[in-house]
Amino acid sequence: MSRNLTFPRPLTTVDVVILSATTNALEVLLVRRPDAADEPYPKMWALPGGFIDTAKDADLEACALRKLKEKTGVQAPYLEQLGSWGNAKRDPRGWSATHAYFALMGAEDRSRANDHPGSQEAQWFKVEEDRVKERLAFDHGEILKAAVQRLRSKVAYTSLPAFLMPSEFTLSEFQKMHEVLLGRTLEKKAFRTRVLTSELLEEVPRKKEGANRPAQLYRLKNKRRPIFFNRPITGSAID
Amino acid sequence: MSRNLTFPRPLTTVDVVILSATTNALEVLLVRRPDAADEPYPKMWALPGGFIDTAKDADLEACALRKLKEKTGVQAPYLEQLGSWGNAKRDPRGWSATHAYFALMGAEDRSRANDHPGSQEAQWFKVEEDRVKERLAFDHGEILKAAVQRLRSKVAYTSLPAFLMPSEFTLSEFQKMHEVLLGRTLEKKAFRTRVLTSELLEEVPRKKEGANRPAQLYRLKNKRRPIFFNRPITGSAID
DNA sequence: CCAATAGTGTCTGTTAGACAATATACA
DNA sequence: TGTATATTGTCTAACAGACACTATTGG
Numbered sequence: 001m002s003r004n005l006t007f008p009r010p011l012t013t014v015d016v017v018i019l020s021a022t023t024n025a026l027e028v029l030l031v032r033r034p035d036a037a038d039e040p041y042p043k044m045w046a047l048p049g050g051f052i053d054t055a056k057d058a059d060l061e062a063c064a065l066r067k068l069k070e071k072t073g074v075q076a077p078y079l080e081q082l083g084s085w086g087n088a089k090r091d092p093r094g095w096s097a098t099h100a101y102f103a104l105m106g107a108e109d110r111s112r113a114n115d116h117p118g119s120q121e122a123q124w125f126k127v128e129e130d131r132v133k134e135r136l137a138f139d140h141g142e143i144l145k146a147a148v149q150r151l152r153s154k155v156a157y158t159s160l161p162a163f164l165m166p167s168e169f170t171l172s173e174f175q176k177m178h179e180v181l182l183g184r185t186l187e188k189k190a191f192r193t194r195v196l197t198s199e200l201l202e203e204v205p206r207k208k209e210g211a212n213r214p215a216q217l218y219r220l221k222n223k224r225r226p227i228f229f230n231r232p233i234t235g236s237a238i239d
Numbered sequence: 240m241s242r243n244l245t246f247p248r249p250l251t252t253v254d255v256v257i258l259s260a261t262t263n264a265l266e267v268l269l270v271r272r273p274d275a276a277d278e279p280y281p282k283m284w285a286l287p288g289g290f291i292d293t294a295k296d297a298d299l300e301a302c303a304l305r306k307l308k309e310k311t312g313v314q315a316p317y318l319e320q321l322g323s324w325g326n327a328k329r330d331p332r333g334w335s336a337t338h339a340y341f342a343l344m345g346a347e348d349r350s351r352a353n354d355h356p357g358s359q360e361a362q363w364f365k366v367e368e369d370r371v372k373e374r375l376a377f378d379h380g381e382i383l384k385a386a387v388q389r390l391r392s393k394v395a396y397t398s399l400p401a402f403l404m405p406s407e408f409t410l411s412e413f414q415k416m417h418e419v420l421l422g423r424t425l426e427k428k429a430f431r432t433r434v435l436t437s438e439l440l441e442e443v444p445r446k447k448e449g450a451n452r453p454a455q456l457y458r459l460k461n462k463r464r465p466i467f468f469n470r471p472i473t474g475s476a477i478d
Numbered sequence: 479c480c481a482a483t484a485g486t487g488t489c490t491g492t493t494a495g496a497c498a499a500t501a502t503a504c505a
Numbered sequence: 506t507g508t509a510t511a512t513t514g515t516c517t518a519a520c521a522g523a524c525a526c527t528a529t530t531g532g
Contacts, residue, residue: 007290009248012325012336051246052325054334059326084323084338086251086291087298095293097251099323099336172511190494192512197493212510213502231493231520232469411484429521431485436520451483452529470493470520 010086011096014063015049015140017082017147018072020105020113021164021180023173025126026151028144029113031071032121033137040092041137045125047144049098064101071122072113078104078163078226082147090139098138102147107166155181156232159200162220170208170215171195178233186235200227249325250335253302254288254379256321256386257311259344259352260403260419262412264365265390267383268352270310271360272376279331280376286383287361288337303340310361311352317343317402317465321386329378337377341386346405394420395471398439401459409447409454410434417472425474439466 018029030045048071057063061079068074079101086097105113114124125132130148131141154160161177175191195201202221207214257268269284287310296302300318307313318340325336344352353363364371369387370380393399400416414430434440441460446453 008293010251010291010293012249012251052249052334052336054247054249054327057327060323060336081322083320084299086338088293088296095291097291097299097338099325170511187495187497188511189496189513193493207503209503210510211504212508213504213512215511230471233494235495409484426522426524427484428486428523433521448530449483450531451481452485452531454484472521474522 008095011051011091011094013049013051013096013098014060014067015047015098015100015143016064016067016071017047017100017102017144018068018077018105018113019102019127019147019151019164020107020110020124021177023176024180025128026148026181027124028127028132028147029071029122030125030132030134030136031118032123034120044137045123045132045134046137047100047140048122049100060099061101064099064103068103071116071118071120072105072109073116074105074109074112077106077109078160078224082143082150085139085143098143100143100147102150104151104160104163106164152181154226156234157229159198159227159229162200162226165220168204168206168217168219170217172215174218179235182235184235186233190233194229194233198227198229247334250290250330250333252288252290252335252337253299253306254286254337254339254382255303255307255310256286256339256341256383257307257316257344257352258341258366258386258390258403259346259349259363260416262415263419264367265387265420266363267366267371267386268310268361269364269371269373269375270357271362273359283376284362284364284371284373285376286339286379288339299338300340303338303342307342310355310357310359311344311348312355313344313348313351316345316348317399317463321382321389324378324382337382339382339386341389343390343399343402345403391420393465395473396468398437398466398468401439401465404459407443407445407456407458409456411454413457418474421474423474425472429472433468433472437466437468 020027029048031048033039033041033044033046035042048067050067052063057066064079082100082102084097084099088095090096127148130145135141136144151160155178161181164177165174171192175186179185199221201218204217204219206217208217259266268287270287272278272280272283272285274281287306289306291302296305303318321339321341323336323338327334329335366387369384374380375383390399394417400420403416404413410431414425418424438460440457443456443458445456447456
C-alpha cells in the first residue's frame with residue numbers, strides 16, 4: 001500500500017489565533033511577515049506561527065505554546081485546537097498543512113503581550129464581524145474567521161468569555177464582554193441568574209466603586225476549564 | 240525568523256475513524272497493517288489512513304475522502320474534521336502528525352463497505368465504552384476514543400445519529416440508535432416531540448408492519464447537514 | 479381476547495426572556 | 506435630592522422528564 005517514506009512530505013506549520021478584547025471589540029494579535037526574497041507574502045500581516053521544530057517541540061500543542069510564548073511572553077492562556085488547513089495552493093512553496101490553535105488572553109496577559117519585546121513586529125487588530133481590515137498572508141483570513149466563529153458560537157453555551165476578562169471583574173463587565181462578542185445586548189436578569197447559579201465564579205471581598213452603587217467583584221473559580229451550560233443564552237431570538 | 244525550508248518536515252498522514260452502528264452497538268472499521276520489515280506496527284489493526292499524496296489530493300478533506308472511498312467504496316458519508324495529533328513518538332520513523340477525520344455511515348453504506356473488495360484486510364469492530372478490545376497501531380486508540388467521545392457528546396444536542404440510520408426508519412428505531420450511542424434509555428414522549436417539532440425528518444407514505452401496530456416511516460430531509468437543538472436530551476439527569 | 483409495540487395527554491420542573499421595581503453609591 | 510448603575514421580583518414561554526393512557530396490528 002504505502003510505499004511510504006518516499007512520498008513528498010507537505011510543509012507543516014502551527015499557527016495560533018491569539019484573541020483578546022477591549023471593552024469595545026474583539027482583537028487579534030498579528031505579526032508582520034519578513035521582507036526577504038525567499039519568503040512568501042513579504043511584509044504582510046499574518047497569524048503568529050511557523051514551522052514545527054522537531055528538535056524542540058514535543059508535540060503540536062507544545063509548539064503552539066512555544067510560539068505563543070515567543071510572541072507574547074504569556075505562558076498558559078486558554079488554548080484550544082481549532083482545526084487544520086492543508087492543500088496544494090495555500091503556500092507558494094508547495095503542498096502545506098497547518099495545525100491551527102486559538103488562544104484567549106485576559107486583560108493582564110494582554111498588557112504583558114504589549115510589553116513583550118518580540119523579535120517580529122506585532123500588533124493588535126480590531127476584529128469586525130469575523131475579519132480584520134487587512135488582507136492576511138496565506139489563508140490566515142479564513143483561519144481567523146473560523147476561530148472567531150468558533151468563539152462566537154461558544155459564547156452562547158460555554159464560559160469562554162471568562163478567559164477574556166481581567167482577574168477580577170463585575171457581572172456588568174462580564175455581561176458587556178458577552179455582548180461585545182455576540183454583537184447583541186443580553187437580558188440582565190437572565191444573564192445574572194445563569195452565571196450566579198453556575199459554579200463559574202466566586203465573590204471576592206471587594207467592590208468596584210464609582211459614581212454609583214458599588215458592584216460586587218468576582219473571580220473565576222477554575223482558571224483552566226470552561227464550563228458548559230445546557231441551554232444557550234442568545235438575548236433576543238435569532239430568526 | 241524562519242530559516243524555513245531547511246527544517247526537517249514531520250511525516251504527515253490523514254486518518255479516518257469510520258463509524259457505523261448495528262441495532263446493538265457502535266462499530267468502527269479497522270484495517271490490518273502490512274506485514275513488512277520496513278512498516279511499523281506490522282499486522283496490527285489500525286484506522287484507515289496514510290500519507291497524503293501531494294499529487295492526487297487537492298486538500299486534506301479530499302485525501303480523507305479518497306481513503307474512505309478506497310476502503311469502503313462509499314462516496315459521500317457524513318464527514319467531519321476531528322482534530323490533529325502530532326508528536327515525536329507516535330511513529331517510530333520520526334516526528335509525525337496526522338489529520339484525523341470521522342465519518343458516519345448509514346446502513347446501506349455499511350453493507351456497501353462490507354461488499355467492497357479492499358486492497359487491505361478490513362473488518363468492523365464493536366466499540367465498547369470508547370475503545371475496541373484490540374490494541375491499535377500508533378496512537379489510533381486515542382484517536383478512536385476522541386471520535387467516540389465527540390459523537391457521544393453530540394448525540395445530546397445534534398442530529399448526528401440520523402447519519403447512522405438506514406434511508407427509511409421509524410421513530411422507535413431512531414430512538415434506539417440514540418440509546419445505543421448514549422448507553423442509556425430515553426423518555427419516549429420527550430424524544431418524539433423533540434424530533435417531530437424539529438425540521439429534521441419527513442414522513443414517507445409507508446408503514447413498517449410487524450406483529451403489532453404498524454409504525455410510520457420517516458426519512459431525513461437533508462442528508463448532508465446535521466441540525467442543532469438548543470437543549471440537550473439526556474434521559475435521566477446526569478448529576 | 480392477548481401480547482406487543484406505536485403513539486398521545488397531561489402534569490411538573492427548570493430556566494431563558496421581558497420588564498418593572500428597588501438599592502446604594504457620589505455629587 | 507438627582508443621576509447612574511447594581512441588584513432583585515415576578516410573570517411568561519418553551520421544552521425536557523415522568524408516567525399513565527389509548528391505538529392498532531397479528532395471532
